[in-house]
Amino acid sequence: MIQKTVIHYGRQFGTALGLVFLCIILWILTPYFLTFSNILNILEQSSINAIIAVGMTFVIITAGIDLSVGSILAFSGVVLAATLKAGVPLPLALAAGLAVGSLCGLVNGFLVSLGKLPPFIVTLGMMSIARGGALLFTSGRPISGFADSFRWLATGKFIFIPMPFVVMLIIYILAHVLLTRTKFGRYTYAIGGNEEATRLSGVNVRFHKTMVYLLSGLTSAFAAVLLTARLNSAQPIAGIMYELDAIAATVIGGTSLMGGEGTLGGTLIGALIMGVLRNGLNILGVSSFLQQIIIGSVIILAVLFDILIKKQSK
């Protein structure tokens, strides 16, 4: 048991070490990296991906996958924007946006758990459906220009910390409690570890799986709120390929695609690694083609490292 805990934290520690190592390299290479304003900048930029990755972590722990997060983000974003534009009060508009995301997630969940369809196929379908929904809803046009009270969610500051990061932290704390301190969290791990055994021990696997996908839709919708506020516009074509960034953050953070293991702390570090990497490459003025190669390599190396550590601990 004790050994297990050590390994558990040891792995998270490994990812954190990777982040520190990356920061040291960048600090050596450029004087612009380790400045106060740039750190705040990175925290702000990483928030959206980090929030999407919360739901993704839950889904991947159950050995599933959610490819529809980017499209759900776009769909919730345009619904939120349209309701705001229609003069609906802010809390109601937020509720509408979050409801759309949750609903898409719920449909995913139903199809995966009751329909017994592979999550890859279901969410691939939803990726297209939600994108189409967003385009249809807006006739392809972006919706822009919102009140400052709404934009404050992205542009505001809590003391000196950018609001997106504050929102992200709150979501992480709540999700972390959900994952580690509740029955729901334990069942999430159990389903990923051995679904059949979990079902036989009397857990309502269908219900919990459905809820996990709903949660993923919900966190995508939260990301949509921040993105819309940040750009002062909701685009039906927003969030294309965001699913890959979220999956990358999750697996870099040590969550196994086989299910049964993973932590939100790791995912947060994974998202920060992605954010630091992008920021650093921009600051260094690395060619955008080379950037893609570097980011891809880091994802593969991180997972390779993870697998090696796992082997050793056996």
Added chain:
Amino acid sequence: MKTLLIFILIISFTFIHCNREEKSTEESDRVRIALVLKTLNSPFFIDLKKGAERAAELNNIQLVVQAPEREIDVEKQMQIIENLIQTQVDAICVSPSGSRELLPAILKANQANIPVLVIDTRIDETAAKEQGIKTVTFIGSDNYQGGKLAGEYAGSLSDKQLRVAILEGIPGHETGDNRLRGFTEATAAYANISIIASQPANWERDQGYNVMQNLLQAHPVIDLVFACNDLMALGAMEAIMAAGKLDKIKIIGFDAVEEARKEIQRGNLEASIAQHPSEMGRLAIENAIKAVEGQTIPEYIPVKIELITRQ
């Protein structure tokens, strides 16, 4: 052993740190200008980049060129600008991926006192004014005029009935919208021209191919295709070739990229509208230098535009 290792590490970092400071003061004498494009996988932006690089060399300034992986990714473009602000560049030239979506990023540059020059695609100027966002100038071709030029050329082609299909860019993009508006308004003056379909192919070649294929299925007779950029025109050309209808359908593109010019010479494409991206790049850098030096610059710097046909 461990302490020694840490000690060596600290020493070497301090050394690197000092070393770097010296280097950076040397570098900071030169003016540093950032060029942020929509993408770097289109010939148009590559030409623009080349023009800018040549101008940067001639004027002995440092040029940083960055672009998101995908043209539609405004959020990444915003991140790039935020990151460049961190490196304290002297000026930013940007071709906005979104006319309104990029305003918050430009506002941040304003707050950091970095002049912003908009190139190729206009920002939404009324929205910018409302939010107190300032840009130095707009350097670009008049896309509306270009669209009109294409439309007038279409009208001059024939007196017989012309059934026109249009391939649009990404909906809501200022550039595409203006080309489209220019074309449709010019062709409205000709009674023999009727627009039978207008579909977005999102600026991309493969989508131009697919959308054209679908249009050919839906409309047995199409006489002319107007694509809002050459990549879509080239994609459409391939689709029309595959259907064996190239002799019946004329294609007009936009941008006059090198490959399109070749196809025009071969007679596969009818015409294209030439913008001069490398000229745009040169003007961007030259004016950015002026802006850094504090000279006044006109609010709009037009880049010439012309019709390219086989002649």
